[in-house]
Amino acid sequence: MAGTCSMLCLILITLFVPPLGVFLISGCSVDLLINILLTILGYLPGHIHAFYLEYVYYGNRNAAEATAPRRAPGVYSERIQRGGHHHQTYGTTP
Incomplete structure (x- = not known):
């Protein structure tokens, strides 16, 4: 339930x-810099990019x-690529 609530709040924030x-x-x-530039170029491209990142x-x-x-x-942010999970792998490069 907390995950759904945070997702809905994030969607509302992103909408505005x-x-x-x-x-x-x-x-x-x-990704933040790209989104700022897209939002400056047009409000719709900024929304599309932001909602894609959230997806x-x-x-x-x-x-x-699971996997x-x-x-x-x-998507350039490792935090988004990993879904917010921090995986520590020692001895390997990402």
Whole structure:
């Protein structure tokens, strides 16, 4: 229930301010910069990008519990790619 509530709050925030929604899931990253630029170029591209990142984030968040999540194209934040999960792998490079 808490996951659903946080997802709905994030969607509402993203609806009004797309870069803020991206910041909440990716932190200060390249994806945030891309979203700010897309929002400046047009409000609709910023929304599309932000909702795509949220779709990837929550999809990988659910998939990470069962299997290793698949990398999404066009997403540069490891936090989004991993669905917010922190996987420590020692001796390997990402």
